[in-house]
Amino acid sequence: MAMYLLRRLLATIPVMGVVALFVFALLHLSPGDPAAVIAGDYARPADVQRIRQQLGLDQPLHVQLAIWLGHIIRGDLGTSIFSGLPVATLIGQRLEPTLALTVCTMVIAVLLAVPLGVVAAWQAGTWIDRLVMVVAVLGFSVPVFWLGFLLIYSFAVRLEVLPVQGYVSFRQGLVPCLKHLVLPSCTLGLVYMALIARMTRASVLEVLREDYIRTAHAKGLSPRVVLLWHALKNAALPIVTVIGVGVALLIGGVVVTESVFAIPGLGRLTVDAILHRDYPVIQGIILVFSGVYVLVNLLVDVAYTFLDPRIRY
Amino acid sequence: MTTTTIERYCCVRALLLSVGLLALWSAQALGAGGTLTIIPHADLKNTDPIWTTAYITRNHGYMIYDTLFSLDDKFQPQPQMVDTWNVSTDGLKYTFTLRSGLKWHDGAPVRAADCVASLKRWGKRDGMGQKLMDLTASLDVVDDRTFTLTLKEPYGLVLQSLGKLSSNVPFMMPERVAQTDAFTQIKENIGSGPFKFVQEEWVPGSKVVYVRNPDYVPRAEPPSYAAGGKKVLVERVEWRYIPDPATAQAALAAGEVDYYEIPPVDLLPLLEKNADITVAILDPLGTQGMLRPNHLHPPFNHPKARQALLWMVKQEDYLRAVIGDPKFWRTCGAYFMCGAPFETDVGSEPLMRQDFNKAQQLMKEAGYNGEPVVLMDPTDIPILHNASLVTAQLLKKIGVNVQVQAMDWSTLTSRRAEKKPPAEGGWSLFHTWSTGADVSSPINNIGTSGGCEEKAWFGWPCNAEIEKLRDAWSRATDLAKQKEIVVELQRLLYETVPYVNFGQWFLPTAYRKSLKGVIVSPVPFFWNITKEG
Numbered sequence: 073m074a075m076y077l078l079r080r081l082l083a084t085i086p087v088m089g090v091v092a093l094f095v096f097a098l099l100h101l102s103p104g105d106p107a108a109v110i111a112g113d114y115a116r117p118a119d120v121q122r123i124r125q126q127l128g129l130d131q132p133l134h135v136q137l138a139i140w141l142g143h144i145i146r147g148d149l150g151t152s153i154f155s156g157l158p159v160a161t162l163i164g165q166r167l168e169p170t171l172a173l174t175v176c177t178m179v180i181a182v183l184l185a186v187p188l189g190v191v192a193a194w195q196a197g198t199w200i201d202r203l204v205m206v207v208a209v210l211g212f213s214v215p216v217f218w219l220g221f222l223l224i225y226s227f228a229v230r231l232e233v234l235p236v237q238g239y240v241s242f243r244q245g246l247v248p249c250l251k252h253l254v255l256p257s258c259t260l261g262l263v264y265m266a267l268i269a270r271m272t273r274a275s276v277l278e279v280l281r282e283d284y285i286r287t288a289h290a291k292g293l294s295p296r297v298v299l300l301w302h303a304l305k306n307a308a309l310p311i312v313t314v315i316g317v318g319v320a321l322l323i324g325g326v327v328v329t330e331s332v333f334a335i336p337g338l339g340r341l342t343v344d345a346i347l348h349r350d351y352p353v354i355q356g357i358i359l360v361f362s363g364v365y366v367l368v369n370l371l372v373d374v375a376y377t378f379l380d381p382r383i384r385y
Numbered sequence: 386m387t388t389t390t391i392e393r394y395c396c397v398r399a400l401l402l403s404v405g406l407l408a409l410w411s412a413q414a415l416g417a418g419g420t421l422t423i424i425p426h427a428d429l430k431n432t433d434p435i436w437t438t439a440y441i442t443r444n445h446g447y448m449i450y451d452t453l454f455s456l457d458d459k460f461q462p463q464p465q466m467v468d469t470w471n472v473s474t475d476g477l478k479y480t481f482t483l484r485s486g487l488k489w490h491d492g493a494p495v496r497a498a499d500c501v502a503s504l505k506r507w508g509k510r511d512g513m514g515q516k517l518m519d520l521t522a523s524l525d526v527v528d529d530r531t532f533t534l535t536l537k538e539p540y541g542l543v544l545q546s547l548g549k550l551s552s553n554v555p556f557m558m559p560e561r562v563a564q565t566d567a568f569t570q571i572k573e574n575i576g577s578g579p580f581k582f583v584q585e586e587w588v589p590g591s592k593v594v595y596v597r598n599p600d601y602v603p604r605a606e607p608p609s610y611a612a613g614g615k616k617v618l619v620e621r622v623e624w625r626y627i628p629d630p631a632t633a634q635a636a637l638a639a640g641e642v643d644y645y646e647i648p649p650v651d652l653l654p655l656l657e658k659n660a661d662i663t664v665a666i667l668d669p670l671g672t673q674g675m676l677r678p679n680h681l682h683p684p685f686n687h688p689k690a691r692q693a694l695l696w697m698v699k700q701e702d703y704l705r706a707v708i709g710d711p712k713f714w715r716t717c718g719a720y721f722m723c724g725a726p727f728e729t730d731v732g733s734e735p736l737m738r739q740d741f742n743k744a745q746q747l748m749k750e751a752g753y754n755g756e757p758v759v760l761m762d763p764t765d766i767p768i769l770h771n772a773s774l775v776t777a778q779l780l781k782k783i784g785v786n787v788q789v790q791a792m793d794w795s796t797l798t799s800r801r802a803e804k805k806p807p808a809e810g811g812w813s814l815f816h817t818w819s820t821g822a823d824v825s826s827p828i829n830n831i832g833t834s835g836g837c838e839e840k841a842w843f844g845w846p847c848n849a850e851i852e853k854l855r856d857a858w859s860r861a862t863d864l865a866k867q868k869e870i871v872v873e874l875q876r877l878l879y880e881t882v883p884y885v886n887f888g889q890w891f892l893p894t895a896y897r898k899s900l901k902g903v904i905v906s907p908v909p910f911f912w913n914i915t916k917e918g
Contacts, residue, residue: 103792103796103799103800104793104795104799105795105798105799105802106795108795108798108799108802109795109798110431110436110437111437111438112437112438112439112442112552113438113439113798113817113819114552114819114823114831115437115438116512116840117802117842118839119510119568120802122568123568125568126566126568126569154431155430155431155432155589156431156570156572157589162589165588221631221632224631224632224635225635228635228639229639232639235639236632236635236636236639236641237627237632237635237636237641238625238636238641331628331629331632332629332631332632333632334591334625334626334627334629334632334633336588336590336591336592340591340628341590344428344589344590347793347794347795348430348795349795350430
């Protein structure tokens with residue numbers, strides 16, 4: 073297992089190298105000039121050119137790439153050409169809100185979706201199954217921003233029980249933190265609940281057709297024990313995969329939800345950086361994201377070994 | 386009551402009164418407390434108001450820096466950091482003495498040397514500053530509080546320049562900071578202004594925090610635009626950037642924020658209905674829309690093609706499309722803003738009378754043969770996107786083969802620097818806007834510059850006569866003469882058409898009724914405001 077983990081971690085390096093090259097090329101070949109954005113609308117063309125020179129943006133692309141890669145190898149993600157703050161600092165500022173939103177969303181999604189999926193599979197073909205599936209379809213069909221506005225209007229504006237927007241760190245109190253996370257987590261949670269519920273249902277249904285489930289029933293085990301201890305455990309692999317993908321997507325940033333609820337997360341940081349052509353920030357974030365995706369995939373693969381003892385690396 | 390008891394009673398009363406008065410004076414002097422939460426019009430991406438012309442950075446500058454002079458509501462420069470000044474009889478030497486007790490946020494005293502360095506840095510970037518520096522023989526420090534500015538020839542805009550209202554504002558910085566190259570961003574945010582920037586709480590894209598500067602000594606005069614006393618009556622100001630307008634409006638309605646700088650026009654009716662919210666136009670000058678042609682390439686390298694645009698445009702069409710409610714806009718034929726000191730409608734007849742036949746005729750006379758006209762459309766800015774759609778429609782009406790190219794604003798700012806022909810990656814037309822403070826005089830309004838490819842703004846109009854008149858205006862030493870020059874200049878501008886003014890609008894601000902003392906000004910200021918309740 074240790075060698076497997078080491079091999080996987082080492083394999084991350086060429087993956088991130090390719091990502092780095094691709095992102096660099098895509099950014100610098102796209103239209104847009106950060107120097108023009110920095111200088112502002114009323115700057116003269118000559119001023120824009122001077123700023124470009126100061127930022128090194130007038131250097132040949134291969135020189136800019138070499139400089140950037142040199143910094144990356146030393147562990148330096150660079151500095152925002154707008155704020156002058158290190159990219160690592162900017163990511164660090166946004167990490168807590170993103171992780172908090174991710175955890176809350178997945179807790180809500182998993183706690184709802186897995187039982188619903190199991191019940192739907194158990195009662196396949198009945199009105200319960202159809203109801204759960206309708207809810208699931210609605211969950212990933214409803215636009216996130218619409219649902220977000222609806223929840224804001226209902227709970228924040230009319231009932232005034234929850235805040236409209238923003239994020240409060242858990243260091244300033246767990247209750248205020250959770251209060252600010254309820255609405256965005258529910259908004260996003262519905263989407264992921266839908267995905268996980270459908271996957272759970274499909275996976276559990278397949279397992280329920282297995283011989284060992286028939287054997288379990290024949291042994292006189294209760295339906296609850298059969299479902300939870302035999303069926304769900306064996307159906308867990310694809311469910312864990314979907315949850316892992318969901319976590320990676322959430323950490324990558326859910327821009328719409330972050331914009332609607334004004335949460336200073338990684339998604340908005342990425343989009344703002346793209347709109348302003350803040351090259352170091354874009355490059356740094358995408359490099360970090362690619363590392364996160366690889367790591368999450370690795371954790372999911374490791375989780376398989378706990379869920380299915382037949383899987384060994 | 387015995388004498389001793391009376392004495393004790395009076396002593397206690399006197400003590401209580403003193404404590405009460407002290408508390409009241411403290412509240413006035415130290416701020417009434419509380420946090421003022423603002424939704425700004427943009428996110429603060431960088432903090433150097435000399436490095437960038439971005440308005441959000443200008444607004445940040447006003448929070449933490451101060452200026453030698455400031456413009457009042459009559460656009461007259463008033464002393465701010467300066468205590469006294471005098472001008473030599475030949476008009477060449479200005480001597481400025483700073484107010485005593487001015488301190489930087491790190492506690493060091495403000496010195497004349499700081500001001501000299503700051504002016505030099507500002508003069509390298511700002512148009513008005515460059516003009517002043519070109520005419521300046523020397524800036525010399527006399528002592529810690531006094532410096533002189535010696536001109537090469539008399540110049541009527543010295544104090545106006547030092548009190549410039551909008552980007553780039555000549556903010557004063559410590560000498561070590563002001564010695565940063567003008568094309569490199571400063572690394573410290575230390576000013577002498579009414580607020581201090583809390584660097585450790587800055588989250589670019591989300592939050593900016595300022596606290597009251599307890600060492601700031603405001604002037605005694607009442608506030609008037611950027612001039613007068615800057616009394617801070619809250620302890621803390623937070624700028625919270627909320628990108629979604631519906632969320633921002635809901636946050637204001639719920640009382641989570643106090644002030645929404647520029648709500649979108651379609652949300653105004655909702656805000657106006659809210660009994661706890663005031664919707665008011667705080668910027669009396671408003672904003673001017675600009676349709677900018679490319680003077681380098683056909684068809685708009687020909688003045689008749691540009692004049693055709695004047696006959697084509699009807700300001701009401703644009704203003705309805707971009708703003709909507711007529712109470713927030715007005716038509717205006719003045720290049721230098723209606724409601725501003727140099728308003729005139731001389732020469733504006735072609736703009737104020739739409740005539741498609743005349744426009745078509747002029748395009749023909751300009752030699753237009755149906756070649757594609759590239760109109761850049763920034764779809765991420767609703768006002769400019771709507772204006773682009775109107776222009777596209779009108780161009781089609783006068784027989785122009787218009788190609789609307791959708792892009793984001795960042796791409797537009799990069800593409801408008803291209804001098805190639807439109808068919809090779811250049812452009813023919815784009816829209817933008819400018820706040821009134823930035824176009825209210827010939828020297829400020831860089832859109833009117835005829836400085837050709839070397840000196841003019843994007844679009845590159847080239848007209849030596851315009852430059853002569855702009856220069857003459859800046860050297861005129863009395864208002865009557867300046868107004869005379871403006872009339873002649875505007876007549877010429879309507880012949881050469883550096884850009885088309887597609888209208889003037891006033892975007893209101895929305896704020897909670899608990900806020901008192903909000904200043905009416907072309908630039909938003911957050912001193913003088915108290916928060917009740």
